[in-house]
Amino acid sequence: MKPKVRTLTxxxxxxxxxxRGKRRVSPYFFCYIVKNRHEGIRxxxxxxxxxxxxxxxxxxxxxxxxxxxxxxxxxxxxRDFVFVARERILSAKMPQVAKxxxxxxxxxxxxxxxxxxxx
RNA sequence: UGAGUAAGCUGUGUGGCAGCGUGCUUUUGCAUGAGGAAAGUCCGAGCAUCACAGGGCAGGAUAGCUGCUAACGGCAGCCGGAGGCGACUCUAGGGAAAGUGCAACAGAAAGAUACCGCCAGAAUUUCUGGUAAGGAUGGAAAGGCGAGGUAAGAGCUCACCGGGGCAGGGGAGACCCUGCUGCCAUGUAAACCCUAUCCGAUGCAACGCCGACUGGGAGGGUAUCGUUGGCCCGACGCUCCCGAAGGGCGGCUGGAGCAAGGCGGCGACGUCUUGUCGAGAUAGAUUGCCACACCAGACAGAACUCGGCUUACAGGCUUAGUCACAAG
RNA sequence: CGGGGUGUAGCGCAGUUUGGUAGCGUGCUUGGUUCGGGACCAAGAGGCCGUGAGUUCGAGUCUCAUCACUCCGA
Numbered sequence: 001m002k003p004k005v006r007t008l009t010x011x012x013x014x015x016x017x018x019x020r021g022k023r024r025v026s027p028y029f030f031c032y033i034v035k036n037r038h039e040g041i042r043x044x045x046x047x048x049x050x051x052x053x054x055x056x057x058x059x060x061x062x063x064x065x066x067x068x069x070x071x072x073x074x075x076x077x078x079r080d081f082v083f084v085a086r087e088r089i090l091s092a093k094m095p096q097v098a099k100x101x102x103x104x105x106x107x108x109x110x111x112x113x114x115x116x117x118x119x
Numbered sequence: 120u121g122a123g124u125a126a127g128c129u130g131u132g133u134g135g136c137a138g139c140g141u142g143c144u145u146u147u148g149c150a151u152g153a154g155g156a157a158a159g160u161c162c163g164a165g166c167a168u169c170a171c172a173g174g175g176c177a178g179g180a181u182a183g184c185u186g187c188u189a190a191c192g193g194c195a196g197c198c199g200g201a202g203g204c205g206a207c208u209c210u211a212g213g214g215a216a217a218g219u220g221c222a223a224c225a226g227a228a229a230g231a232u233a234c235c236g237c238c239a240g241a242a243u244u245u246c247u248g249g250u251a252a253g254g255a256u257g258g259a260a261a262g263g264c265g266a267g268g269u270a271a272g273a274g275c276u277c278a279c280c281g282g283g284g285c286a287g288g289g290g291a292g293a294c295c296c297u298g299c300u301g302c303c304a305u306g307u308a309a310a311c312c313c314u315a316u317c318c319g320a321u322g323c324a325a326c327g328c329c330g331a332c333u334g335g336g337a338g339g340g341u342a343u344c345g346u347u348g349g350c351c352c353g354a355c356g357c358u359c360c361c362g363a364a365g366g367g368c369g370g371c372u373g374g375a376g377c378a379a380g381g382c383g384g385c386g387a388c389g390u391c392u393u394g395u396c397g398a399g400a401u402a403g404a405u406u407g408c409c410a411c412a413c414c415a416g417a418c419a420g421a422a423c424u425c426g427g428c429u430u431a432c433a434g435g436c437u438u439a440g441u442c443a444c445a446a447g
Numbered sequence: 448c449g450g451g452g453u454g455u456a457g458c459g460c461a462g463u464u465u466g467g468u469a470g471c472g473u474g475c476u477u478g479g480u481u482c483g484g485g486a487c488c489a490a491g492a493g494g495c496c497g498u499g500a501g502u503u504c505g506a507g508u509c510u511c512a513u514c515a516c517u518c519c520g521a
Contacts (some may be wrong), residue, residue: 007402035352045402054158054420062406066138071406094407 008044008080017044017082024104028089028097029064031104032082043068043081051085060085067098071105081105 007015017032024031045064047057064083089097 003324056419058403058420059406061402062404066406069138098407 010040012082014044014046014082017080026100026104027086027090028100029086029104030084030112031101032084033105034080034082041079041081043083045083047085050068051087052090056090057085060089063092063097064101065095065099066094070098071101 008017016036022033024033043065045061047060049057051057051060064085068081068083
């Protein structure tokens, strides 16, 4: 029922998302969305060392992956998603993360263009 | 009953639905799926590639003895030392008469001497000689303490204690015991150093195979170079780089393996029999929801594999000694 | 997987080799100078040397363990 979802692996693809992508913010993660050509839906997960030890990083990635795979997409969509975990996700539960992701991905059309960087 | 010591075990469990990795079946399922530290990467090995006639220097590591082990800087038992009433715990524990260095300040003096003092002589407030018993300084002051002895003193002599040497005895050895002799040289080697033993280098991103020379690249750069283009993405060029870096497969999990029992040993451990197969990912797999139980779940996630060490850790459980009090 | 470096006053750094007194610049406080401020001059405060053990008479310094940050190679 769902199309096969590929993962992003190359450093190049992540950097492209950071430079070109649209940035969404949530208390639990950042999300970079960028269009691609004919690749379908792809996603990449990032949990930095600042987040905690290996157990906590694994948990953050698991929550994001499980939440992402339950999302429903249109048939012929070509997009890359890159998620960067934030610290608060460690104290979150699954329904909260799923709700936040739904809001970040499908909500308002008036999507912000990579909002003001603090620097 | 209270206090305290040592050793070890466990590390949420069960069920349902959905989902993930691997293997086998094949399109439906079945089996299996993180730890005692998987961690830190501090040691030791296996394995792989390269180098290599033999030896030495340099450099590094270790440091009581005997054993265990594939090996070790690990472990066991014992010896010496330190702490504790005790159970017990801790211990980098070779060499300072091979040599060099250092010991601030204080103190007269830091292994060499006389400041005060004491005694003797000259001399009349100083000099000479003797003296380490006393004072003072210091972490350390002429082996310690008592008696004899002396002008005053001193291992000068003696008893005890301590240290060195020699002899005898015990022990596998470290070392211990006894006797004799007879007191000159402090500390520091986690200062240089000396002695003994050990160490070739690199690490699974090792290494092997497939695929490629009309050249190839699926690598890096360029959000600020060029072409295409209104702009963005993208493609091609450009430039840097590679000589297979990328990809696929092997290496990759059956091993100094694990469990139970017997035998040998104080023990570390060895050996025999029987049984058993318990992750193998490659951006990296264990989760989500529900139910029940327990006073409620800590530290924490395999990345080639083992043996140790070190560090982190909620709660629970077991065993063996000790001391104090009370009762028998 | 492997190999290094750093941690000292609010901030930036010496001192560690060769163990005994912890210093420099800037900032801070007080006083002077000026009508006032700045600059300048003088004086002063501020440090359990990342943490914990050990060696030593004595440790910022030597040894071991540990924590944090950071760099390099494959």
